[in-house]
Amino acid sequence: MRQGSGLGVLSRLKAEPDRFGRPRAVVFSNYGHSTVRARCSALGAEHFFDKSFQMDELLDFIQAAVSRC
Structure with missing residues (x-):
């Protein structure tokens, strides 16, 4: 960013779910510190x-999400 x-x-x-x-x-x-994860x-x-x-885990997560759509 x-x-x-x-x-x-x-x-x-x-803060803006309506938007x-x-x-x-x-x-x-x-x-990946625990405080950042908790926040x-x-x-x-x-x-x-x-x-x-955790790149492989991210890709697995995305694939599973796409499969549910």
């Missing part, structure tokens, strides 16, 4: 994937 952060996006999504609806939010980040969860993220080692 050029400005702001994913936490800001999650915060806006949570954005209730999209499924998934975080893919290099900052993302509190802001409504369905799942958190660490870029350092």
Whole structure:
């Protein structure tokens, strides 16, 4: 992102459901600290994937989500 952060996006999504609806939010980040994960969860993220080692899990998650559509 050029400005702001994913936490800001999650915060806006949570704060303005009339504007954005209730999209499924998934975080893919290099900052996998427990405090960041907890904050993302509190802001409504369905799942958190660490870029350092969870690419396969992210792809599996996406594939499963697409299969359910």
